[in-house]
Amino acid sequence: MKKLTVLSRSYCHLCDDMITGLHSLQQVLVDQYTIEVVDIDLHPALELTWGDKVPVLLEGDTEICHYFLDAERMRQCLSSGE
Secondary structure (H helix, E strand, C coil), X not given: CEEEEEEECCCCHHHXXXXXXXXXXXXXXXXXXXXXXXXXXXXXXXXXXXXXXXXXXXXCCEEEEECCCCHHHHHHHXXXXX
16 A cells, blocks of 8 residues: 655645545545645745645655646556556
8 A cells, every 4th residue: 555645734725625536536546545644834844845836746755746636647656656
């Protein structure tokens, strides 16, 4: 099972949309990934690196997508072992 990380902010509607989409896909792609949500405002180094791209979906250090959930790209990453 892969661990996906969403770099997020508490006041970000795009972040909320991405997280909701991930939870919906999780019902279809059962046991393929877990989701960790990280508030970048609490992590200055993350804010410096990713601040303008939030929300960002990562698998490890690899960016899958940002701003909007790209379900197809996410499925490709999960199936290819990227």
